[in-house]
Amino acid sequence: xxxxxxxxxxxxxxxxxxxxxxxxxxxxxxxxxxxxxxxxxxxxxxxxxxxxxxxxxxxxxxxxxxxxxxxxxxxxxxxxxxxxxxxxxxxxxxxxxxxxxxxxxxxxxxxxxxxxxxxxxxxxxxxxxxxxxxxxxxxxxxxxxxxxxxxxxxxxxxxxxxxxxxxxxxxxxxxxxxxxxxxxxxxxxxxxxxxxxxxxxxxxxxxxxxxxxxxxxxxxxxxxxxxxxxxxxxxxxxxxxxxxxxxxxxxxxxxxxxxxxxxxxxxxxxxxxxxxxxxxxxxxxxxxxxxxxxxxxxxxxxxxxxxxxxxx
Amino acid sequence: xxxxxxxxxxxxxxxxxxxxxxxxxxxxxxxxxxxxxxxxxxxxxxxxxxxxxxxxxxxxxxxxxxxxxxxxxxxxxxxxxxxxxxxxxxxxxxxxxxxxxxxxxxxxxxxxxxxxxxxxxxxxxxxxxxxxxxxxxxxxxxxxxxxxxxxxxxxxxxxxxxxxxxxxxxxxxxxxxxxxxxxxxxxxxxxxxxxxxxxx
Numbered sequence: 001x002x003x004x005x006x007x008x009x010x011x012x013x014x015x016x017x018x019x020x021x022x023x024x025x026x027x028x029x030x031x032x033x034x035x036x037x038x039x040x041x042x043x044x045x046x047x048x049x050x051x052x053x054x055x056x057x058x059x060x061x062x063x064x065x066x067x068x069x070x071x072x073x074x075x076x077x078x079x080x081x082x083x084x085x086x087x088x089x090x091x092x093x094x095x096x097x098x099x100x101x102x103x104x105x106x107x108x109x110x111x112x113x114x115x116x117x118x119x120x121x122x123x124x125x126x127x128x129x130x131x132x133x134x135x136x137x138x139x140x141x142x143x144x145x146x147x148x149x150x151x152x153x154x155x156x157x158x159x160x161x162x163x164x165x166x167x168x169x170x171x172x173x174x175x176x177x178x179x180x181x182x183x184x185x186x187x188x189x190x191x192x193x194x195x196x197x198x199x200x201x202x203x204x205x206x207x208x209x210x211x212x213x214x215x216x217x218x219x220x221x222x223x224x225x226x227x228x229x230x231x232x233x234x235x236x237x238x239x240x241x242x243x244x245x246x247x248x249x250x251x252x253x254x255x256x257x258x259x260x261x262x263x264x265x266x267x268x269x270x271x272x273x274x275x276x277x278x279x280x281x282x283x284x285x286x287x288x289x290x291x292x293x294x295x296x297x298x299x300x301x302x303x304x305x306x307x308x309x310x311x312x
Numbered sequence: 313x314x315x316x317x318x319x320x321x322x323x324x325x326x327x328x329x330x331x332x333x334x335x336x337x338x339x340x341x342x343x344x345x346x347x348x349x350x351x352x353x354x355x356x357x358x359x360x361x362x363x364x365x366x367x368x369x370x371x372x373x374x375x376x377x378x379x380x381x382x383x384x385x386x387x388x389x390x391x392x393x394x395x396x397x398x399x400x401x402x403x404x405x406x407x408x409x410x411x412x413x414x415x416x417x418x419x420x421x422x423x424x425x426x427x428x429x430x431x432x433x434x435x436x437x438x439x440x441x442x443x444x445x446x447x448x449x450x451x452x453x454x455x456x457x458x459x460x461x462x463x464x465x466x467x468x469x470x471x472x473x474x475x476x477x478x479x480x481x482x483x484x485x486x487x488x489x490x491x492x493x494x495x496x497x498x499x500x501x502x503x504x505x506x507x508x509x510x511x512x
Contacts, residue, residue: 015441018478019465026472043476044484047441054390055428056412056421060334062497069491091392099334106334113494119487172396182396209356213389216357218447219427223387227356256455295468296461 001179002132004144007038010079011138012070012093014086015047016248023293024085024248027281028138030291034152034284035145039083044073048089054214060099065110067096068124080129083136085277087167087247094135094174100124101131132177137170138277139187139246143179146194154285155308158197163240163271164188165231165254167247168209183207188244191276195283196311199244204234210250217253228253229265236269241304243271244279251275255298272304273297282308326375333410341402345369351394351404363387365394365404372407380415386424416500422507429508432501439480439488 011032017024032039049066052058070093074080084090100107107124114122129135142149166185171178180187185207189199211217211228232254235243245251255273262269274282278292282305288294294301327342336342349366357363363384371379379385388408395403415421430444443451452459461468469478480488492498 018469018474019442019462022465022469022472022474025474041476043480046439046480046484046488047435049435050441051443052428052431052435052441055425055431056409056416057425057428057432057501058497059413059495059500062492062495064334065491065495066488069487095337098337103334110495117490117494119490119494122491168391168393172392175396207393209389209391209393211356211389213356213391215386215424215428216389218444218450219424220387221450223357223360224389226360227389230356230359256451256458259456260454289471291472293468293472295464295471298455298457298461 002177004136004140005081006036006141006144008079009037009039009081009083009141010045010074010077011039011041012048012082012084012089013041013045014084014089014248015050016252017085020252021248021275021293021296023291023296024251024275024277026291026293027275027277027286028085030281030286031142031277031284035148037141037145040077040079042073042077045070048092050086050088050092051214053092054088056215061106061110063092064096064099064106065113067093068100068110068114069122071097071124071129072122075128080134081136082129082134083138083141085138086249087137087169088249090135090137091169091173094131094177097129097131097135101127131174137246139170139191140179142191142276142280143187146191149191149194149280150196152284153196153311155283156196156311157242157279157283157305159309160197160304161239161241162192162197162199162244163203163235163238163242164192164199164206164244165210165250166207167245167250170246171207188246188276192244192279195280200238200240203238205231210253212249212253224253225257225261225264228257229261232258232261232269233265233267235271236267240271242279243273245273245275248275258299270303272299272301274301324373324375326377327372329414330372330407330410333413335406335410335413337406338401338403341398341400342369342372342407344400345373345402346400348399350397350399354393354397356389356391356393357387361387365408368404368408368411369402372411380411380418380420385411385415386421419507422504423511425504426508429501429505432497436489436492436498436501437485439485440478
């Protein structure tokens with residue numbers, strides 16, 4: 001497995017986490033603090049351009065120039081390890097670092113624009129950051145601390161039927177860096193196991209998209225929801241109670257639209273949706289309102305988790 | 313007249329244009345396509361619509377530029393499933409994104425971008441990425457309680473003790489706006505906006 005850092009981390013803020021599931025950010029901080037991970041959040045860092053990039057409004061130059069600015073912020077803070085809460089931010093930033101290192105024309109074009117317009121301080125030098133050594137998702141950091149997680153378990157969630165949904169932009173874009181499989185993705189399953197629980201493992205459509213498809217959800221909702229239904233039906237057949245996520249895009253698609261897709265499919269889906277950081281934070285004793293942020297969820301968390309049982 | 317090329321006039325110059333695009337991370341992957349159809353067999357858009365990734369590469373290798381006008385191109389989910397399973401290291405997902413950028417640079421497909429102008433505005437004027445407000449009515453209708461939650465977001469964030477605040481400083485906004493001006497983003501958005509006004 002690649003080396004995973006636990007210090008000099010810039011925890012990269014996500015636009016969707018900030019406004020849709022802020023509890024993912026507070027849970028990540030809670031878990032990182034418990035595990036002794038050294039991180040900081042910067043008020044200067046801006047969004048990766050995600051939805052703009054994948055709705056084809058931003059060019060690669062636009063996105064990588066914004067990326068170069070964010071990478072400089074990380075370097076200046078001496079926190080070159082960017083750690084993302086969102087799979088889209090992860091894939092976009094890793095691609096920009098790869099391109100800025102490898103493609104001299106792109107790097108020179110962006111640096112030229114910076115130099116000619118009074119932004120020389122943002123210039124990106126080749127290999128300022130390295131894609132495999134510096135660009136991570138929160139799940140990578142948690143995976144590196146699996147043994148520590150096991151030592152911090154307070155509550156037992158092993159009685160629930162748990163499945164995992166691995167975001168495409170963590171697993172499939174830069175698959176050479178994906179920990180614990182991308183054709184049969186298992187990083188979330190292994191993290192759930194570190195919490196003393198079992199998942200159902202493989203299920204039909206396990207590696208399939210959540211169906212968001214960026215523009216598809218907004219401009220082509222029938223196509224989007226039909227793809228999501230494939231997965232929701234598979235999870236329903238397995239009687240899943242908790243679905244574990246690693247990306248706020250997928251989280252929105254499942255949690256916000258479960259009600260609507262349930263009606264479209266004439267089913268009664270019951271799963272609640274938790275980010276892996278929220279799941280681990282619950283197991284470690286995080287408060288549902290002050291840490292987990294349950295008020296931002298559409299499918300109520302207490303429809304499944306009614307009380308917590310301490311581990312024996 | 314067919315837009316297809318013959319083997320004796322530069323059959324791969326369309327593919328070469330894609331290979332040299334900044335977005336391409338697969339070197340000459342597109343030229344290695346063996347038309348096996350693994351991409352199509354695993355594609356969610358192909359499963360539920362007439363979108364066909366294998367066909368996209370065939371048309372690119374045929375030099376068939378009419379593909380730039382094909383509405384089906386816009387059905388790709390950008391899930392990268394094809395990218396992750398291709399046996400010869402091609403990525404239809406990336407090729408699709410490149411084709412769309414070629415289309416847009418030729419002022420094709422602007423109408424597909426109109427709904428996302430709100431994201432462009434929010435990023436340019438406030439350095440914030442956000443779901444465009446144009447979609448809020450649909451979300452309110454489809455998601456029970458979402459609007460009420462959004463009204464209480466500040467309170468919920470306070471309870472979670474989240475800092476720093478959502479709104480970036482003026483200094484950050486100015487720098488981001490400047491970057492998006494010098495990359496040509498601002499000019500392009502203005503052009504798309506003018507075309508939208510003409511179309512209404």
